[in-house]
Amino acid sequence: xxxxxxxxxxxxxxxxxxxAMADIVHAVLSAGEFALxxxxxxxxxxxxxxxxFLRNQGGDTMxxxxxxxxxxxxxxxxxxxxxxxxxxxxxxxxxIGDHPRSADAQATTDxxxxxxxxxxxxxxxxxxxxxxxxxxxxxxxxxVSNEQVLIRQLRRRNxxxxxxxxxxxxxxxxxxxxxxxxxxxELTGLHNRRGxxxxxxxxxxxxxAAPQGLLLIDCDQFKQVNDEYGHQAGDRxxxxxxxxxxxxxxxxxxxxxxxxxxxxxxxxxxxxxxxQHAAEFILSAVHGLMGRAxxxxxxxxxxxxxxxxxxxxxxxxxxxxxDNALYQAKRLGGNRLHWSRAATAKP
Numbered sequence: 001x002x003x004x005x006x007x008x009x010x011x012x013x014x015x016x017x018x019x020a021m022a023d024i025v026h027a028v029l030s031a032g033e034f035a036l037x038x039x040x041x042x043x044x045x046x047x048x049x050x051x052x053f054l055r056n057q058g059g060d061t062m063x064x065x066x067x068x069x070x071x072x073x074x075x076x077x078x079x080x081x082x083x084x085x086x087x088x089x090x091x092x093x094x095x096i097g098d099h100p101r102s103a104d105a106q107a108t109t110d111x112x113x114x115x116x117x118x119x120x121x122x123x124x125x126x127x128x129x130x131x132x133x134x135x136x137x138x139x140x141x142x143x144v145s146n147e148q149v150l151i152r153q154l155r156r157r158n159x160x161x162x163x164x165x166x167x168x169x170x171x172x173x174x175x176x177x178x179x180x181x182x183x184x185x186e187l188t189g190l191h192n193r194r195g196x197x198x199x200x201x202x203x204x205x206x207x208x209a210a211p212q213g214l215l216l217i218d219c220d221q222f223k224q225v226n227d228e229y230g231h232q233a234g235d236r237x238x239x240x241x242x243x244x245x246x247x248x249x250x251x252x253x254x255x256x257x258x259x260x261x262x263x264x265x266x267x268x269x270x271x272x273x274x275x276q277h278a279a280e281f282i283l284s285a286v287h288g289l290m291g292r293a294x295x296x297x298x299x300x301x302x303x304x305x306x307x308x309x310x311x312x313x314x315x316x317x318x319x320x321x322x323d324n325a326l327y328q329a330k331r332l333g334g335n336r337l338h339w340s341r342a343a344t345a346k347p
Contacts, residue, residue, distance in 0.1 A: 027083065027087045027088055027089065027142060028086050028087050028088075029064060029086045029087075029088060029135075032131060033131060033135055034064065034086050036124060036127065036128055036131060036132075037064050037088075037114055037116065037124065038064075038066070038114060039127075040116065040120045040121075040123045040124055040127075041064060041114030041115060041116045041120060042114065042115045042116075042117075042120070043066065043112055043113070043114060043115075044112070044113050044114075044115050045110075045111075045112055046068070046107035046110070046111045046112070046113065047107065047110055048107055048108065048109050048110050048111075049106065049107065050106070050107050051104060051105065051106050051107075052070065052105040052106070052107070052113065053090075053101050053104070053105050054101065054104050055073070055074070055075055055100075055101055055102065055103055055104050056100045056101065057100065057101050058098050058099065058100055058101075059090065059093050059098065059099070059101050060093040060094070060097050060098040060099070060117070060118065061090060061093050061094075061115055061116060061117050062088060062089075062090045062091045062093055062094045062115075062116045062121070063088060063089055063090045063105075063113045063114065063115055063116070064086065064087070064088045064113060064114040064116070065083055065084060065085050065086065065087050065088070065111065065112075065113050065114075066085065066111075066112040066113060066114060067085055067111060067112045068085075068107060068108070068109045068110055068111025068112060069082060069083065069084050069107070069108040069109055069111060070082075070083045070087075070089065070105055070106065070107055070108065070111060070113070071083070071105075071106050071107075071108050072089060072103040072104070072105055073103055073104040073106070074102060074103045074150070075103070075104070076154075076157070078150070078153050078154075078157075079153065081103075082108065089105065090105070091139050091142075091143070092143065094116070094118065094121050095136075095139070095140070095143070097118075182194055182195075183195030183198050185242075185256075185257040187235055187238060187239065187257070188238055188239055188241075188242035188257050189242065189246075190242050190245065190246065190255050190256055190257045190263070191254055191255065191256040191257075192256065192257060192258075192259075193256070193258055193259065195254075195256065196254060196256045196258075196264070196266075196315075197315075199254045199266075200315055209268060209269075209311075210309065210311040211253075211254070211266040211267060211268050211270075211309055212267060212268065212269060212270040212271070212308065212309055212311075213266070213267040213270030213271075213274065213275040213278075213306075213307070213308055213309060214264060214265070214266055214267075214306070214307050214309055214318050214319075214322045215264065215265040215267075215275065215278060215279055215282070215304055215305070215306055215322070216262070216263075216264050216304065216305040216306075216319070216322035216323055216325070216326045217241065217245070217262070217263040217264065217265070217282065217302050217303070217304050217326075218261060218262050218263075218302065218303050218304075218326055218330070219237065219238075219241065219261035219262075219300050219301075219302055220300060220301040220302060220303055220330070220334035220335055221300050221301065221334075222234065222237065222260075222261040222300055224300075225237055225297055225300055229296045229297065233296045233297065236296075236298055237261075237297060237298065237299050237300050238257070238261060240289055240298050240299040241261075241263060241286070241299060241302065242255070242257060242263070244281075244282055244285045244286065245263055245265050245282070247285075248265060248278055248281060248282070249265060250268070252268035252269065253265065253266060253267050253268055254266045264319075264322070265278065270308070271308075272308065275306050275308065276306070276337075279304045279306050279337040280337070282302065282304060283302070283304070283335070283336070283337065286299050286300075286301060286302055301334055301335035302334075302335070303326055303329040303330050303334045303335065303336060303337075303338075304326065304329060304336070304337040304338070305322040305323060305324070305325030305326030305327070305328070305329060305337075305338055305340065306322070306325055306337055306338065306339045306340065307321045307322045307325055307339065307340035308340075321340040322340060324340060325338045325339055325340040325341075326338070
């Protein structure tokens with residue numbers, strides 16, 4: 001091949017063949033390229049702070065900085081790119097036509113840029129196809145490089161977001177677990193007094209239906225078990241009572257260990273028959289365990305105070321009424337249930 005086109009393609013500017021990849025994809029025009037672009041580009045003057053275009057705004061023109069500076073803001077916490085004289089940007093408008101801009105372009109100082117349209121670029125090709133062909137080669141490599149950098153940045157950001165979400169999940173799980181531990185009795189796994197208080201607070205704050213029935217349970221002769229068989233046997237008794245209560249409680253109810261050998265069962269939906277059956281079930285389950293025990297006891301008799309609840313009253317009044325019924329059961333010899341007379345006519 002002969003002629004200017006063949007000469008320029010085969011023999012680019014001196015030293016280009018030895019230029020490192022970082023230099024090849026750098027967005028600075030050579031002196032020859034800038035002179036050619038300046039011959040056909042239209043000068044545009046910008047004041048400091050003025051936008052040349054905005055992100056996602058369509059465009060099909062390319063720009064070369066003559067003087068001053070342009071800042072490209074890609075948003076989304078990505079690196080802001082600052083460009084100076086003889087650097088170019090917006091070349092995708094020439095390569096693929098009208099497309100959404102990927103960044104905001106804003107003048108950092110009073111600046112002058114060259115604006116080149118498709119028609120201007122065609123005149124560049126006609127004037128010096130070899131130089132323009134080499135420019136396009138560099139431009140395509142630069143676009144690919146920039147896209148790779150952008151992809152890495154997005155991947156790194158996504159990784160950071162995933163790590164932040166993982167940390168948030170772990171923290172939330174830890175807080176939930178801590179809250180559960182604070183409101184849970186360590187020995188029996190039932191709610192403790194704090195767990196009960198949180199439950200009652202949630203009922204009030206969420207305007208949920210208040211509990212309708214309360215069973216207050218106390219172990220008979222529990223001190224005797226501890227004294228004769230030791231505290232491990234006593235712990236086993238408490239765990240057995242807890243298991244019986246847990247089997248009765250639904251998601252809406254609360255089985256709690258109030259302290260020592262005292263338990264309670266708050267039932268959300270209850271009527272006198274429901275409460276009577278629940279108390280009788282506890283007594284029957286305790287008797288069944290006692291009948292199967294050999295050697296050290298697995299459970300001991302219990303006394304139960306039963307009462308229906310007035311939703312307009314609070315825990316202290318509910319507890320006082322159930323505790324009075326429990327005292328009556330104990331006074332009658334224990335191992336029985338007794339109703340609060342203030343709530344119902346049941347014996």
